[in-house]
Amino acid sequence: MSQHGILKNVVGKKLIMGLTGIFLVSFLVVHLGINLCALVPDNGETFNSAAEFMADNFFIRTAEWGLFLGFILHIVDAAVLTLGNRKSRPIAYAKVDGAANSSWYSRSMGILGTLLLIFLILHLGHFWVKSRFTGIENPFTQKDDLYFYMMYTFQDLWVVIIYILAQISLGYHLLHGFKSAFRTLGLNHPKYNPLISIIGIVYSILVPTLFAIIPVVLHLRYNHYITF
Amino acid sequence: MSEKTLNLTLKIWRQKNKETRGSFETYPISGISTDMSFLEMVDVLNEKLITDGKEPVAFDHDCREGICGMCSMYINGRPHGPKHGVTTCQLHMRSFKEGETIVIEPWRASAFPVLKDLVVDRSSFDRIMAAGGFISVNTGNAQDANSLPIGKDDADESFSSAACIGCGACVAACKNASAMLFVAAKVSQYALLPQGQPERSTRVLKMVAQMEQEGFGSCTNTGACEAECPKGISLSNIARLNREYISASASSK
Amino acid sequence: MSQVLDSKIPEGALAEKWTKYKSSVALVNPANKRNLEIIVVGSGLAGSSAASTLAEMGYKVKVFCFQDSARRAHSIAAQGGINAAKNYQNDGDSVYRLFYDTIKGGDYRAREANVHRLAEVSGNIIDQSVASGVPFAREYGGLLSNRSFGGTQVQRTFYAAGQTGQQLLLGAYSSLQRQVGMGTVKMYARHEMLDIVNIDGKCRGIIARDLVTGKLERHFGHAVLLCTGGYGNVFYLSTNAMGSNVTAAWKAHKKGAFFGNPCFTQIHPTCIPVSGDHQSKLTLMSESLRNDGRIWTPKAKDDKRKGNEIPEEERDYYLERRYPAFGNLVPRDVASRAAKERCDAGYGVGTSKMAVYLDFSTNIKRYGTVEATKNNLTNADEATIIKLGKEVVKEKYGNLFDMYKQITDENPYEVPMRIYPAVHYTMGGLWVDYNLMTTVPGLYALGEANFSDHGANRLGASALMQGLADGYFVIPYTIGAYLSKEISVKAISTEHEAFVEAEQKAAEVLNTLMNIKGTKSVDHFHKRLGKIMWEQCGMARNAIGLKEAIAEIRALRAEFWKDVKIPGTLNEMNLELEKAGRVADFIELGELMCIDALNRNESCGGHFREEYQTEEGEANRDDVNYAYVAAWEHKGGDNTFELHKENLVYENIKIAARSYK
Structure with missing residues (x-):
């Protein structure tokens, strides 16, 4: 067994990538669900109660550790694989016509992923660190108000633009990652491949687009809020 | 069946053996029939190199009908060149344009070390x-x-x-x-x-x-x-x- | 002194010889097998199957091939199929019929006992290949599919699309790799055999050159098996791989192995015609295409219209006209000569006028109609029928059609293919007895490298059969007859003077070649040799031309050794040096081929002497004077040879004029 322990080779390592990838994809749905509550025009009431539920729920808090683990595994595994891949071709080609045989984003998962990692750190700094440690009190109401805090964060246009760019990166990352994960997990059948492909495309466009709408809306609402 | 001739510039990876480092050499070549296979074009170059007292380009090839799997050139950024679904030996010069520069490299992988020029160990x-x-x-x-x-x-x-x-x-x-x-x-x-x-x-x-x-x-x-x-x-x-x-x-x- | 060769055919009735032989041949016990070393040169069907089988039996095996991997051997390029007397189609096939067809197809110049053995084991080959995972074509019911090939009236050819050779070779190669993985076979890829080593009259090893480092190596073996294929590249242009060569066989020949029927060359009728001077090789279009393709030329000379624009009534389906019983499926030699005859008479097509049409339109329509009926398309219009028919043809021959289009830039689904005969296979080879042993004890020749089974013309789909028969089922038994007497022989040190001397000689030849420093490339000489051979010793030969050719080849040889130019150095990968060694041997062989063709004053199979033909232009065989195998002994000196004969005795087949009418 030691000779072919599942993690001792690229196939096993890719399996981890695929599994964590699918896990993170499912996390995005939950995340998006909560976020979409912020679009309800009730001054954040729905959103804040959803956020509180998430923050206080024991299972969710436990799952959060799982989520962190998922991210870390996905990222570390990717780094290990990428380093290994570099070793597999120590001398690069002088001329590569990659566009002739594959999509640019399928070849750029590492770069897209790195962008997403940078975004993730920024994003955690924006919300997670503050909601957990430094506080998210609404200065007007003196109550914890994540909704307000989001509007507050997105008041700067550059933050909104970064979030939108991050969502574009996410879209392309998913566009390849979604179907790639299925292949890596061996879930491939001529009858269902078109379905997986369509779900993947719809997901990769829809989810990041909806994510991207939120900062835009909140940016506009904040401007409205303070002028009001 | 409209045979034409091409003038081309070849940029080919030359490497003496496994131990030495290689580099690109540039060779102009003219009068290449569009009916030639890519390897026949390299044959023409080699014939010229031999006549000029230089070492011909080493490359792997055998059956020249696309089945033995021995030919292995990375041509203009793609293995077996620009044409879909063919080996280098079945690639014909009609796939190239007059005046084109063609970059030819060996397969690159640590598991396929270069033995000489375009020859790799598989x-x-x-x-x-x-x-x-x-x-x-x-x-x-x-x-x-x-x-x-x-x-x-x-x-x-x-x-x-x-x-x-x-x-x-x-x-x-x-x-x-x-x-x-x-x-x-x-x-x-x-x-x-x-x-x-x-x-x-x-x-x-x-x-x-x-x-x-x-x-x-x-x-x-x-x-x-x-x-x-x-x-x-x-x-x-x-x-x-x-x-x-x-x-x-x-x-x- | 010319000697009559003993082919060591076992006694008894033809159908029982092999069975009796197998149960009475001496055996080597497993403990002794472990101490016996066998060298296999060549990794094609014969080499790979022999090496893996012998290793499975317990022998220590070393395999050498000049390519970068055993899987590249040119058996891989065989397209159409492999024959076996399975009679799965219930169409009257039998071991005897396969035997009979092969002898007749070979124009009564093959050895009865060998051919019968081949037919006997043919079925086992299919069983073995299927067991080792070869994905042959199958019917919807899950059973194996068959098709027809030339020279037969039954469907006994098993196939895997147009890649049968590839699939069979990969099957044998995977068995070989299994043994490599188990350590029972040691593989030496990128190694070329440069000589055999004889000690006390027995073959005991080889000298090989590591083609990467250029170093010479000595290898000992209790027996050596040459599975090195044919020598069609003596013609420069052929359907052989660029590296296919005669060197191993020729070196063995110069060390005592007689060369059998060297002039028997197969010119394959359906190849893509030569397109220009740059051409480096010719590409075969499988004989299986003649199942569904009809061969014709225009009835009018110099017809300028495109093939598909010439109406039916202005086409001359000359094979169907001349040979109504076999039609387009006459044997290769007959089809090739008929094509040459049409072109020489001025009816050829294409820019060179050296081509005939191979046309699928009739059968596209026929298949289309069948498909339309199957799919309940009553009243299907012509376009639908043609579309359906093209799909069927595509499934059967898609890869060949693609290859044709790739090479010629013409779409064979729309316009008829242009084809012309090209050198394909050599029936001649090292003379072997029933045990596949050459005239050097301990030295064997298997597959195309020997002369034994195909007479003067090989039937389609029989080369794969012979290669695998020799390797899987013949040599594992026959080698026991020799090795059982060798069990007490300890491995001989490669420091033995015979090894030292053989290596020195090989080194001298290489040194001489490198030091010529002439003005002309190796290919230059090879092309000139090819031209002489094709013109004087090709599809048609005559005494005057052959004599001229011999003189020309001799002059060419002298010039080669004075003026060849080989860049680079000895101790490195040097492809020009490799080629030079091979061409030097081809030049010597070419001379022998012409000598043999000149000696054989008759026409038979692929050997067509213009002086010996019937009024209708068919081959005129002389069974009284030439029913023998010409086995040539190399007498050293300035390439001199002595003829020995093996008389061919037909006890089971009534020898008759071959008719496919």
Whole structure:
């Protein structure tokens, strides 16, 4: 067994990538669900109660550790694989016509992923660190108000633009990652491949687009809020 | 059948042997018929180099009809050149334009070390085969061929996987120098046949372990291998390999 | 002194010889097998199957091939299929019929006992290949599919699309790799055999050159098996791989192995015509295409219209006209000569006028109609029928059609293919007895490298059969007859003077070649040799031309050794040096081929002497004077040879004029 322990080779390592990838994809749905509550025009009431539920729920808090683990595994595994891949071709080609045989984003998962990692750190700094440690009190109401805090964060246009760019990166990352994960997990059948492909495309466009709408809306609402 | 002649500039990787470092050399060449195969064009260059007292370009080739898998040139950024579904020997000069500069490199992978100029060592493929790419049946043990009916669809699919010529274009095309398509094709061929069942699990585990040992990269499903494979080996073989590997790992002792 | 050769055919009735032989041949016990070493040169069907089988039996095996991997051997390029007397189609096939067809197809110049043995084991080959995972074509019911080939009236050809050779070779190669993985076979890829080593009259090893480092190596073996294929590349242009060569066989010949029927060359009728001077090789279009393709030329000379624009009534389906019983499926030699005859008479097509049409339109329509009926398309219009028919043809021959289009830039689904005969296979080869042993004890020749089974013309789909028969089922038994007497022989040190001397000689030849430093490339000489051979010793030969050719080849040889130019150095990968060694041997062989063709004052099979033909232009065989195998002994000196004969005795077949009418 030691000779072919599942993690001792690229196939096993890719399996981890695929599994964590699918896990993170499912996390995005939950995340998006909560976020979409912020679009309800009730001054954040729905959103804040959803956020509180998430923050206080024991299972969710436990799952959060799982989520962190998922991210870390996905990222570390990717780094290990990428380093290994570099070793597999120590001398690069002088001329590569990659566009002739594959999509640019399928070849750029590492770069897209790195962008997403940078975004993730920024994003955690924006919300997670503050909601957990430094506080998210609404200065007007003196109550914890994540909704307000989001509007507050997105008041700067550059933050909104970064979030939108991050969502574009996410879209392309998913566009390849979604179907790639299925292949890596061996879930491939001529009858269902078109379905997986369509779900993947719809997901990769829809989810990041909806994510991207939120900062835009909140940016506009904040401007409205303070002028009001 | 409209034969024309081309004038071209060739930029070719020259490397004396495994130990030395190589570099590109540039050669102008003229009067190349569009009916020539790519290798015949290199023959013309070599004939000229020999006449000029220089060393001809070393390259691997044998059958020149697209089946032995020996030819292996990375032409203008693509294994086997710009044309889809052909080996270098079946690539013809009508695929190139007048005045074009053609960059020719060897396959690049740590598992395919360059031996000289464009010649690489692909014995890593042989070792992967030796690790498990077979059905253990000694000569003389076979039952009557028709006592084992195999559905046409399975037989055809197995054949499609078996059509791999082991040229290494998949590795050359892959940005990670992964050999997954090569290994997957062989694993699939046998996994689809009843004869392949007894060793189904051990085969995939051993072949993957050997692939790892040879230093090939990982598969990121870009699909470049499938797109560049001269025999059209499908990416679905890789999915099958993953499936076989997962179930074999899960059940191995 | 010319000697009559003993082919060591076992006694008894033809059908029982092999069975009796197998049960009475001496055996080597497993413990002794472990101490016996066998060298196999060549990794094609014969080499791979022999090496893996012998290793399975317990022998220590070393395999050498000049390519980068055993899997590249040129058996891989065989397209159409492999024959076997399985009679799965219930169409009257039998071991005897396969035997009979092969002898007749070979124009009564093959050895009865060998051919019968070949037919006997043919079925086992299919069983073995299927067991080792070869994905042959199958019917919907899951059973194996068959098709027809030339020279037969039954369907006995098993196939895997147009890649049968590839699939069979990969099957044998995977068995070989299994043994490599188990350590029972040691593989030496990128190694070329440069000489055999004889000690006390027995072959005991080889000298090989590591083609990467250029170093010479000595290897000992209790027996040596040459599975090195044919020598069609003596013609420069052929359907052989660029590296296919005669060197191993020729070196063995110069060390005592007689060369059998060197002039028997197969010119394959359906190849893509030569397109220009740059051409480096010719590409075969499988004989299986003649199942569904009809061969014709225009009835009018110099017809300028495109093939598909010439109406039916203006086409001359000359094979169907001349040979109504076999039609387009006459044997290769007959089809090739008929094509040459049409072109020489001025009816050729294409820019060179050296081509005939191979046309699928009739059968596309026929298949289309069948498909339409199957799919309940009553009243299907012509376009639908043609579309359906093309799909069927595509499934059967798609890869060949693609290859044709790739090479010629013409679409064979729309316009008829242009084809012309090209050198394909050599029936001649090292003379072997029933045990496949050459005239050097301990030295064997298998597959295309020997002369034994195909007479003067090989039937389609029989080369794969012979290669695998020799390797899987014949040599594992016959080698026991020799090795059982060798069990007490300890491995001989490669420091033995015979090894030292052989290596020195090989080194001298290489040194001489490198030091010529002439003005002309190796290819230059090869092309000139090819031209002489094709013109004087090709599809048609005559005494005057052959004599001229011999003189020209001698002059060419002298010039080669004075003026060849080989860049680079000895101790490195040097492809020009490799080629030079091979061409030097081809030049010597070419001379022998012409000598043999000149000696054989008759026409038979692929050997067509213009002086010996019937009024209708068919081959005129002389069974009274030439029913023998010409086995040539190399007498050293300035390439001199002595003829020995093996008389061919036909006890089971009534020897008759071959008719396919």
